[in-house]
Each structure stands twice: as C-alpha cells, then as structure tokens.
Amino acid sequence: MDRRQFLSLSAMAYLGAARNISAAAAPNARDVRDFDIAFITDVHIERGKIAVSKFGKTIAEINSLKPTFVWDMGDMSLYPKSGKVYLDCIKQFRMPFYACPGNHDIALYDTNPRRLFNDSFGPAYYSFDFGGVHFITIDGNKVVERQGKNTIDASLDPRQIAWLKADLQAVPQQTPIICGVHIPIVSTYIKRRGGGAFPGDFPIAPQFNESRAEELINLLAQHNVKLVLQGHAHENERTTVKGIEFVSSISVCGCWWRSGEGFERGVDNVPRGYRIIEVRAGRISHRYVSSCESKVDSRGEFSGLDNPIIAAKSTPIVFNCYDAPNGSTAKARIDSGPWTPMQPYTEKGGYVKMQMPHHFSLRADTTALVGGKHRLTAHVTWPDGTIVIESANFTVAT
Known part of the structure; x- marks a missing residue:
C-alpha cells in the first residue's frame, strides 16, 4: 500500500469513527468506480431552531439518496455555542462526512483561529483518493486586520501553497481531480454586487483578489483538475476557465433562513438546496437539487x-x-x-x-x-x- 492509498483509507476510517460509523462499513476506495457525493455549503446553524429543524430535514433527504459521502464547504458556524449544535446535527448523516472551514468557522481573535474546526474535523486543508478520483480541500481563509478589526481575507499562506503544489504533482496524470474551497476562486459575485458590503454581521465580503485567483487557476490548470466546488455566495454560478469548471453552489440555508418555515431562496432567487456530484468510471458530472419545503420539479x-x-x-x-x-x-x-x-x-x-x-x-x-x-x-x-x-x-x- 503506497502513501496515497494509506491516506485515503485512513481518512475514511477516521471519518467513520468520528461520525459514529463503523470504519469496516466504509466502502473500499480501491473497488468503487461509480459513486455519488452530496455537496453542501453554508448551513449557518447559528440562526437557531428553524435552522436546526430545516437542516435536519435536508439531512434526512440526503440520507435517502445514499451518497457515498458528504462534503461540506463551510460556514457551518463553528462558534462556541452553535458549533456544538452543528456537530450534533451531522450525527444524523448515515455516511462519512468531510468538511472545509468557511469564514464563519474561523475564530477571529483566537491564537488558533481554527481551533474548533481542528478539534472537530482535523486539518483545515487535506486531500484523499476515492474511487479513482483525487479530492482536495483548500482552506482559503486568512485572518487580517482591517479598519481596526479582525476579519477574513481570501488567501493561501506560503505553507499551504507549497503543500498544494506538492500534492498536485504527486497525482498520476490520468487521475481526475476535484477541489473544494469555501470562498470562490472564480466568481462574478462581487462585481455584480457593485463591491458592496455583506449584511451587518460581516461588513466586508471576503474574496480572492485578481492576482491570487490567477495564481491558483494557473496552478490547477497544470494538472487534471476537472471541477472546483465553491460556497460562500449563497447562489448558483458556473464558469469554466482554462478547462476547469468553477461552481459556486446554492446554500443549504438560502438567504440565512430568513423565510422561517416558508419557501427559502438564495440570493439569486434559486430555491435552497445542495448539489449531487456523480462519478461514473472517472467521468464527473453534477446537478443542483432543491430541498424539502423549497423542493421544485422545474429547472x-x-x-x-x-x-x-x-x-x-x-x-x-x-x-x-x-x-x-x-x-x-x-x-x-x-x-x-x-x-x-x-x-x-x-x-x-x-x-x-x-x-x-x-x-x-x-x-x-x-x-x-x-x-x-x-x-x-x-x-x-x-x-x-x-x-x-x-x-x-x-x-x-x-
């Protein structure tokens, strides 16, 4: 067994144990070639009882689809109180669970801003192999001081850049790669919003500036990266750059659960939901799925x-x-x-x-x-x- 196989199986075993799922029950990554992934993002569990209730129903819906694992791209809201609530919620998933930190999962004034994330899920950036596909989770959150307050800027530190380059270089050329990151590398969100501010609980919208985004795009384009899954924007936006599809995917919470018990939409008026990634013998496709009380049959x-x-x-x-x-x-x-x-x-x-x-x-x-x-x-x-x-x-x- 080589190092990459070991890391892949170790990740599945760790997640199985952490999620109260028997590691022995986890699928053998070397034998699987056809599988589905449930990609979720921006749950914002800090919004209280309505968030817990609706997220629980979405979890049940995802369980019924039987994906091989769930990949959460952040903004779970891993704060001291809501973080425990979130961890209790995801115990309902019946399959392994992978996570990426969002800007709302970072403790801005902690000496270790990722303390709660690390304690709950392990490293903030990592990779693993499954079913003939290489998966990379990227942590694009950097704590900076702006106007006298700590906030998040979108950036990878030199250590993570070096790790990412080495990880990509080690992947066999024919192996397809899927990356995940919370803050989009490619998005027109800020431009369409006129560079405006987020709601009052987050005064500046974090984004990769042009040079940082270009650096990452050029790096990923040198390898067999097929898809980059992104969160943060609470909308669906899909753009292909240099042969890579960058997908900002609708939030589970829509517009921060503002509709209460009612029909919930994202900032682009898309019904709240998630995305199913389908892998069939190395071929990758994906589809948006509206969820629960906001389920629609039309496209x-x-x-x-x-x-x-x-x-x-x-x-x-x-x-x-x-x-x-x-x-x-x-x-x-x-x-x-x-x-x-x-x-x-x-x-x-x-x-x-x-x-x-x-x-x-x-x-x-x-x-x-x-x-x-x-x-x-x-x-x-x-x-x-x-x-x-x-x-x-x-x-x-x-």
Whole structure:
C-alpha cells in the first residue's frame, strides 16, 4: 500500500469513527468506480431552531439518496455555542462526512483561529483518493486586520501553497481531480454586487483578489483538475476557465433562513438546496437539487406572471434558469409564436438587491394578445449543449 492509498483509507476510517460509523462499513476506495457525493455549503446553524429543524430535514433527504459521502464547504458556524449544535446535527448523516472551514468557522481573535474546526474535523486543508478520483480541500481563509478589526481575507499562506503544489504533482496524470474551497476562486459575485458590503454581521465580503485567483487557476490548470466546488455566495454560478469548471453552489440555508418555515431562496432567487456530484468510471458530472419545503420539479421559473398582465408594447419577461452556466443563451415565445432572443437580465433583485446570474429577459409586444390564458416558453442552451425548456401559463387582462 503506497502513501496515497494509506491516506485515503485512513481518512475514511477516521471519518467513520468520528461520525459514529463503523470504519469496516466504509466502502473500499480501491473497488468503487461509480459513486455519488452530496455537496453542501453554508448551513449557518447559528440562526437557531428553524435552522436546526430545516437542516435536519435536508439531512434526512440526503440520507435517502445514499451518497457515498458528504462534503461540506463551510460556514457551518463553528462558534462556541452553535458549533456544538452543528456537530450534533451531522450525527444524523448515515455516511462519512468531510468538511472545509468557511469564514464563519474561523475564530477571529483566537491564537488558533481554527481551533474548533481542528478539534472537530482535523486539518483545515487535506486531500484523499476515492474511487479513482483525487479530492482536495483548500482552506482559503486568512485572518487580517482591517479598519481596526479582525476579519477574513481570501488567501493561501506560503505553507499551504507549497503543500498544494506538492500534492498536485504527486497525482498520476490520468487521475481526475476535484477541489473544494469555501470562498470562490472564480466568481462574478462581487462585481455584480457593485463591491458592496455583506449584511451587518460581516461588513466586508471576503474574496480572492485578481492576482491570487490567477495564481491558483494557473496552478490547477497544470494538472487534471476537472471541477472546483465553491460556497460562500449563497447562489448558483458556473464558469469554466482554462478547462476547469468553477461552481459556486446554492446554500443549504438560502438567504440565512430568513423565510422561517416558508419557501427559502438564495440570493439569486434559486430555491435552497445542495448539489449531487456523480462519478461514473472517472467521468464527473453534477446537478443542483432543491430541498424539502423549497423542493421544485422545474429547472427554472418565470417571474411576474402570478397576476394578469395588461397588454402593452413592452411587457417585461424574466426567466430564472436555476443552474445555467455563464455563457448560456436563451430565447422565448408566447403560445406558438416566433422565438425571440432573451438577453442576460442586468437589473438588481433578490434578497441583497444585486445582479443575479442565470436570469434572462426580454421586452415583448403583447398588444396583439386577446384577453385570457396564454402559454410562455423559455428555451435555454448551455455552453455544453444541454437544453432546458420550461413553460408557464399567464393571463392577459380583459
């Protein structure tokens, strides 16, 4: 058994023991080639009873899907009180559990800011092999002082950079690699938000600056990295750079559980949920899954059609294609009329009033429509050729 195999099996054994799962029951990493992973992020358990209740239901839902393991990309809220609550919650998972620290899992004024994370899960950055895939968890949190207060900046210290380079170099060239990091390496979130501030509990939005992001992208692109999974933004955004897909994935908590018992959405108006990563003989794909009380069957939705519209020369139509990657194109038509191209929607919206990805819009002339019910259809083409078609009824006022 070589060092990498030892680390892989040791990780599974450790996680099995830590999660009250028999290490003997953990799958043999050398024999598995087809498996699923549940990728979750941004649970924010500090929001209290509603967070515990809804997260518990999501855990039960994930258990029913029987993924091989769960990978949590941070913002669990490992504070002294809520951290214990979170650790109690994840005992409900019936499979091994991997974790990455988010900016809300770092103790800003502790001599060891990762103390609670280390005590609960072990190292903040690490790698392991499973089912012919190499997995790397990256810790992108750096405590800095800004305006007289400690906060988080997105950065890897020299020791972690050296470790990452060595780890990547040791992976066989044909082995696919999946990386996970909390703060996105590639994202348009800050730009779309106008560089604005987070809610009051976090005054500055941490981000990788351009040079740091470019350094990491160039490093990862030298190896067989297929996918980088990211949290932090509470939205779905997918961008491919230098052959690597960078995926910011919707938060489990949506917009910090603000809806209470009701339907919960992220900052991009996507129903709260998680992502399933599918590995089939080394081929990697993934899909967004909406969760529990916010479960939907469609892959997108129109907005503004709940009430009858008044026929006009320029009727706004907006379609949210929940998981459409950047670079997707869209068109729409009313009834059996001609297809009309849609443009990226650039108006601000959602909980934090920002430009949202995967939204498309057009201004339609509806003056020729008779009063009554009509059918609106959107057709979205992703860069990889995937087609999403969704329709909805609407009413023209008489």
